[in-house]
Amino acid sequence: MDAEAVKQLARDLGADLVGIASAKTLNAFPPDPLWPQTPDRISESCKSVIVIVSRIPVAAFRAKSGVAVQYMDMMVLRRMDKIAYRLAQALEREGHPAFVTAAQETDWDFKRASYGRLSTRHLGIEAGLGTFGLEVNILTPEFGPRIYLTGVLTDLELEPDQIMTEQVCIGESCSRCLYSCPTDAVRHFGIDKRNCAKEAQEFGFMTSLPVWDRFIDGDAETRKDLIRSRDIYGFWQGLLRVVGSFGDCPRCLAVCPVGNDYHAYLADHQKVIPEKTDEKVAKAKGFKQARKEGDDVSGLNDWNMRWVGPEGYKGIVARQLQEFKAKQRQREERRTPTSENAE
Ligand code: SF4
Numbered sequence: 001m002d003a004e005a006v007k008q009l010a011r012d013l014g015a016d017l018v019g020i021a022s023a024k025t026l027n028a029f030p031p032d033p034l035w036p037q038t039p040d041r042i043s044e045s046c047k048s049v050i051v052i053v054s055r056i057p058v059a060a061f062r063a064k065s066g067v068a069v070q071y072m073d074m075m076v077l078r079r080m081d082k083i084a085y086r087l088a089q090a091l092e093r094e095g096h097p098a099f100v101t102a103a104q105e106t107d108w109d110f111k112r113a114s115y116g117r118l119s120t121r122h123l124g125i126e127a128g129l130g131t132f133g134l135e136v137n138i139l140t141p142e143f144g145p146r147i148y149l150t151g152v153l154t155d156l157e158l159e160p161d162q163i164m165t166e167q168v169c170i171g172e173s174c175s176r177c178l179y180s181c182p183t184d185a186v187r188h189f190g191i192d193k194r195n196c197a198k199e200a201q202e203f204g205f206m207t208s209l210p211v212w213d214r215f216i217d218g219d220a221e222t223r224k225d226l227i228r229s230r231d232i233y234g235f236w237q238g239l240l241r242v243v244g245s246f247g248d249c250p251r252c253l254a255v256c257p258v259g260n261d262y263h264a265y266l267a268d269h270q271k272v273i274p275e276k277t278d279e280k281v282a283k284a285k286g287f288k289q290a291r292k293e294g295d296d297v298s299g300l301n302d303w304n305m306r307w308v309g310p311e312g313y314k315g316i317v318a319r320q321l322q323e324f325k326a327k328q329r330q331r332e333e334r335r336t337p338t339s340e341n342a343e
């Protein structure tokens with residue numbers, strides 16, 4: 001099987017996007033060399049990682065609360081795992097051992113904060129599917145950051161895709177993710193994970209610890225109140241359906257103007273960002289100035305630039321928007337009869 005046959009199979013199984021990263025490259029460029037999330041730590045025989053993308057249906061980002069996105073997230077993840085599993089089975093049937101990475105699990109021997117055995121964002125970038133956004137989600141030209149990714153590790157040597165060198169994120173002059181963030185967690189091509197978790201993991205593991213502390217230290221009355229509290233019910237729902245335990249906050253995904261899904265269904269709904277403040281605008285201006293002056297920004301250092309896009313932003317979103325509008329016009333023209341063909 002060659003790379004194109006594998007990719008076609010993944011698409012036939014339902015992948016929205018698919019790319020291939022070489023294990024050799026992933027081993028050479030771990031996201032953080034101090035804590036290397038590399039295929040060789042998982043399996044020395046892995047030669048290629050097939051990266052599969054499932055997009056989150058965009059209508060959920062138009063709902064009045066984040067619950068719609070949380071529920072869709074759970075279904076997208078289940079479906080994506082099935083696609084990856086079937087792909088691994090198909091590869092094995094052809095004589096190429098393969099297995100699926102645990103996409104959403106934390107490796108407890110590492111940083112202990114949403115730090116998996118492999119970083120799926122970096123897998124996607126190495127497989128040529130996108131580049132980092134200001135909030136360090138992967139942005140794909142097709143669906144922006146509104147996606148999930150997983151990887152199938154295989155012994156099969158496949159031709160890898162080329163990493164994108166053009167920055168997909170509009171960058172500091174956009175900063176819409178920064179403006180929308182309720183906990184001000186967006187850094188300069190970085191993220192304050194602890195602050196993000198307050199909203200994104202309302203009923204996640206770290207959020208549960210202080211509640212259990214209060215329970216253990218509390219008197220009988222406190223324990224009784226806690227057991228009937230919204231918190232405990234939230235954790236229960238999280239255990240049942242993952243809802244609330246991660247991916248809880250949709251804001252930076254909803255407002256990102258990258259992707260035709262945004263142009264088609266979100267631009268009007270998300271035009272105004274109610275969370276935008278003067279302080280956030282000043283912060284974005286500071287980022288812009290720092291980049292212009294070549295200040296020492298850790299998110300933009302020599303190591304990280306690989307994933308940001310070393311060529312910088314060259315207007316990919318504007319080009320995409322023009323193409324999108326041209327297609328829309330053509331569609332409308334086809335629908336509206338001209339005086340000539342109406343006669
Ligand atoms: S998920 Fe929410 S809290 Fe986290 S960075 Fe995005 S907007 Fe901020």
Ligand code: SF4
Nearest residue numbers: 133169174175177256
């Ligand atoms: S909202 Fe703007 S700045 Fe933020 S990731 Fe998307 S394109 Fe980049």
